[in-house]
Amino acid sequence: MQVAATRIGGDVKKRIEMSGISKAFGGSVALKNVSFELLEGSVHALMGENGAGKSTLMKILAGVHQPDSGEIFRDGRAVTFATPKEALDFGISTVFQELSLLANLTIAENMFLGREPTLRFGTVDYTTMNRETTKALAELGLDLDPKTMVSELTIAERQFVEIAHGIKADASIFILDEPTAALNAADVEVLNRHIRRLRDEGKAIVYISHRMDEIFEICDMVTVLKDSELVATKPLAEMTPHSLIAMMVGRELKDLFPERNAEPGEPMLDVENFRISASSEPFSMTVGKGEIVGMAGLEGQGQQRFLRSLVGQFEPFGGKVSVRGKALKFPVSKDGGIRYLQSLGVGLVPEDRKEEGLFLTLSIGHNIAMGLHSRKSEFSLADGYGEKIRETMASMSVQASGPAELVSALSGGNQQKVLLGRYLAAGMSILLVEEPTRGVDIGAKSEIYRLLRDFANKGGAVVVLSRETIELIGLCDRLYVVHDDTIVSEMAAENATEHNILDAALSRQASQVRLETTP
Amino acid sequence: MAALFNRTNFNRISRIPPAYFVFAVLLIVLWIARPHMLNINIMGIFIRQVVPLGILVLGQMLVIRVNSIDLSGAGVLLLINFYISSSMFPGASLPFFVAISLATGLAVGLFNGYMVGKRRVSAVIVTLAVNIVLVGIVQFLASGKPPGDVPSIFSDIYNTKLWLIPTPVLFWVALALIMSLFLSRFVYGRYVSSVGANPVAALFSGVPVERTVIVAHTIAGLMTALASLVQTASIAVGSVRVGHELPILAVAATILGGVVFGRGEGGVWGPFFGVLSFALLFVVMTTFGIGESGKLITQGLIILLAAIFYGLRTAKSRT
Amino acid sequence: MKNSIKAFAAVTLLATTALSVPAFAQDVNIMDGVTERAGDNPVVPAGKYKKDCGWKIGMSHFGVNANTWTVQVAHESQGAAAAVDCIEKFVLLDAGFDQKKQVADIEDLIAQGMDAIIVQPVTSTSADASIAKAIAAGIPVVLHTGRIESDAFTTEIQGGAEHFGKVMGDWLVESVGQDGKIWVLRGLAGHPEDTNRYNGLKQSLEGTNIEILVEEHGDWQYDKTKKLCETLYLNNPNVDGIWSSGADMTRACVDVFKQFGATIPPISGEGNNGYFGQWIKDGFASISAEYSPAQGAAGVRAAVALLEGKELKKHYDYNPDGWDVEKAKTYYRDDLSANVWWPTELPEEKLQELYSKK
């Protein structure tokens, strides 16, 4: 699997050379004198903690931002990109980190957005667009009608369309910023095949991902950024995951996860004969005191729908749920469900901290105290919770000037801590956590793992969802493997590997299963 | 560190609602041009003129903070004015009128809130539609029984003073104080900030989002009812066309007071001074003999500049 | 009270006589105070629009719900139409002060095959084209309470807004003397009635040294004018007289002076019951210009006369003298609300139904 380092020979052309790039936003420096080279026919990993400057560097290359100083050379000639469109015209094509497809457009319209072919009188040439789209999708092994609205696609399908959009162009340079964030292992393999094909055609690819396994699977070179500065650029053949992480954070992988809990206590959350959808099979699960339980499996198999059904965001099709032995009035309402469960000590930490979790324009204090406030009626007196907020910030080591600082000014990791802090401060005894470390750097990841473990050790119970199987294996005590809207297997996390989880998920399924939509 | 300090200082200054600056400037202008007008008697009368607007703004501020809007105020105003002036309820007492007005405000507010919060209909459209319906109802009723006189007790109360300050002004200040305390001391204020800043996040932190919006509209409805009572007392006569420009002025004063759609920020006193600014603006322009057109243009420019000032700040704080 | 009943009886009597006796122009009494215009005044020949009974008459009102006066015009028109047996259908459309809606309304009335159309134009030009369309379709058009620039209409009854303003202006000049300082309270900015009344004032002021201290728009509304007068008074209370363009503004301004305990300067007004009550009670110097809502009824009568085949003149003027307080006393009704406008042709039971304080 290791890609031959010999490809990086002396006669290989430099597709892109960025030299001495600096960029500041307002007062904060995002990049300090960073240089970066991209060779043809190579896949170049760009690594670093969140906020290290990876995205900024790539956005400069993609024409989204302009550097304050430094130069960009394209095939040896100095170039400047004032807009993403100009960069695209120079053959630089980007798949951005955020899912950025427009739900109200068709696949073809999304694919050609910004560069639609036109007929006479400026009419959009739909025939060509649809034809080309079908072709581009087929190359990725997808059989979708290009006239389908994106709102009708599943998350994984959307991600593929996004990739197809980024790499369909006749570009020679590709920037893939966390393209696999919403993909499961099987889909990742399809993508990798495609990346290799591009590489073999002599294209240059920048690959950003937090997943180590992927990096080592397909990349040739790696550049590491830390604190807005360049650390080093090296062939991956000379690296191991451990040395790479050490380079990024100066720490070893085994230190990432805290000790497991030996003995779970009495059941905190009991789910019996739960049915997620009308056609799915019922299942039961339980979480004990002091336990962290993971919901593993392929992406979008009903894990998130299950957790959100518990708090009323979806209507389940039957089942019994009890919290600390007390049966829930089920199903709970959509508007009041979260509130009802919080009153029972069950908190759901949503996946998307910017959209669903935080009040970015408000203070840290408000964000943390909100969980406490919302346990009360609107017509009761509001406590200031000053002490509680300071305590929470200290125990989570949130780096900020004080509780009055706006959450939008914090780094991703600190934002995630504030979000988690809200539910810890509110005195929840059971946490349902979706993607506890999405888009968070390794340093903050390890802190969040420790916080969750501390919470469990103090008598709490945690259910975790994550796309990163390594995270589930490292963090949890016990895993449930979810497939096709039901639990198909249970295993101790200690004995679990990515392989046997995938086995458990797929052995169960006889026929082709359509991915369930997760809105 | 020094940079950080400066930046927060800048943020702090630019967080001051534009209304305070506008108010200060107008006060200075008036002080230079007509110093004799800056006494409590005269100012009291000027401020009394904007009390209905001021009370309306207390409600408008609340709905704008939860990223909604209430354009139904004119209809409520007209309907309540009609109740009182048309002898629809012959010989009714003051408490009865207050009760039926509040009940109307409550019903309209609840309906708006239900449509916006629960049914998720566009607030602009639904409150506009409610306004049209209410105006239509009054037009229909007025064709059978045109509005007449307002019982004299209304204007009698309106014209009283406590110490040197007109009672309506005190009433407004008291309402603003209550609203301010309610929002700062009660959990509901936290709910409002949260829903305004991010309704989805509010839902996931356990805020009853729909209820918060419904309550905001209901309070706005009640405020509209109170504003209508004061307005009716001030004009002392029934009318088939009263206060149709008030809701949109209320939006403008709220904006001037530093409350922005869907940012969860802002308090009671910014919009309060926004209303005071409008009061002074009217006085200053009349003093200088600036005509109707000039008033419109100045008003527009002030709102636009205030909004630009705020817009630039939010643009800055975003990066 | 008795007086008004008498006045009403007289009017009805005249109206019925007018309807029962056929054929001569001089028999048509359109309304008290309405006269044929002197000078060049074409004749609408007798029989030109004569039709058998069962008429359909349409009316495009410029805006029913602008104020209580405009509402009363609507009631007066409907009342007059209801009193004529030959009218099979009377359609009243409300343009709501929207020119384009009025154009549409008139078009709709033509399309519905009205036998005659009465128009209160929103502005002096906006309805011209649609009125011409009606004339072209052979439908007679009666205009009142608003002039238009073209003369493509059948007959008009026009209360002169200039005359109205001048009646007030002349009186004011007399009251404040040649060197007085006055305030001018105007109506709705942009409304032709406002401009024309104001022009009447200008005529009165010609050749005097009267100084206009301030000139502001109170939109004919009580609430806006009250704010305005408070501000003006506090700015500078020294004023010799006030020219108010009528409607609800006079009452508001008088209330302001009363509120400050100041002497009420001479101020002009318009025939509204609330203002009459105030005038009689507080005894300030004033004059009431007359602009009866019964012009609504007059329009209907003119249309009826045309359909009966009577001879009419093209132009009728309505330029009554101003009222002094003694005349106001004969009309004032303590038992009715402030919102009745005098003189009216509404029958007593209708007045009770609409305006009774009970």
Added chain:
Amino acid sequence: MNRTMKRLLTGKDSRQGRWFFALLIALAIIVWLGLTTERFLTSENLFNLVAQAMPLIITAIGMMLVVLVGGLDLSVGSVISFTTAILALGAPALISIPGVFALAACIGLINGLAVTRLNVHPIIATLSMQFIVLGITRILRPVSGGDVPQIVIDAVAGSFYGIPLPVFWGIVTVLIAWKIIHGSRFGLHLFAIGGGIASGTDEATHNFGVADKQKILLAYVGCSCFAALAGIFLAGRIVSGDPNVGLLFEMDAITAVAIGGTQLSGGVGSLHGTVIGALVMALLANGMNSANISAFVQTAIKGVILLLVVGLQSRKKMGL
């Protein structure tokens, strides 16, 4: 088939919104009036209807441009009055007509700049513009009157082979609008930008290389220009300049757009929906006149129908 029906009825997974409902209402009104009144279905009345609906159709189309990108334009009423005032200044049509469009474009440009570059909420930016433009209009033309170029009057009042000219203008305007909204990259980009704004991913279109701010700006310019076109049409209809002719027209336009199924949060809507929405409003006004519904209850009925239509259009997003 089933999916198409679902799309039509619920507006779900469709970029055109729930315009079908408006069509049903329009048809219901037509059937009702056709059955109950003898004059409604005459060609004369139908031509009237088109002429009456035209200014609203034009303004609503412009309004739709900004609504598609999640905005609103409250200044269109003032722009309409302003246009009539300029036209009535008496300048030759060759100068005043292009002049009117240039001025309207400037107003739209300022609106657009305030919204896109200065980060001002559309409601606030255009509300202040409404005040400013109305003030200027009142200075230009305090009272209605003035001389509108004859060509404008003829273009509105004339007819061609017995068919009134407004019908042709209507067809031409709708064709142009169709080209802009459904037949060009610009229109597609408006949907894309609005979709991004509605779903909170405003960055998306920008990252795709669409000049989003510029397109939003153009939408405001377009909106003002359509308002100016409506103003020209109205000036021809009322044969004068008037400072108040456009008063509250913005509310009618927003209402028409909303009835036509366009979502105020952006990204969903259709030209035919908007035209039908404007027609529903004109049909209501005309229909209530034809059916002799008392002037006193017309407003209330209009409000109730609006409430019924919008009451059924619930969305995902809460608020404005």
